[in-house]
Amino acid sequence: MEKEDKIAFSVLSLITGAIIVGLLLLVKFIGTTLFGFFTESSIAGLGFKDSFVYAIILSTLLITVFAIFAGDGVLGELPTVVISFFLFTIFFTFAIAWIF
Helix, strand or coil: CCHHHHHHHHHHHHHHHHHHHHHHHHHHHHHHHCCCCCCCCCCCCCCHHHHHHHHHHHHHHHHHHHHHHHHHHHHHHHHHHHHHHHHHHHHHHHHHHHHC
16 A cells, blocks of 8 residues: 555545544434433443443453454464454443443
């Protein structure tokens, strides 16, 4: 990939990400003001400690499924598997805490 292509891809990725975030905020704004969605409930929800436990379980299951379907190719890529496990754990922790 040439340098110009990488720059163009980066710019397009940033624009696409900004558009997606803007649309999500627009949906939340319209849902809150017009339709009364997304109101605060009296349920406390999950904190980061609880969601971290669920994220570890979910990440372990997902990495195991990836390893089973990858076969012998994943054995030489142990650093990639470990890094992806931690990234999945971080992502799922914040996602579960945010959603629930």
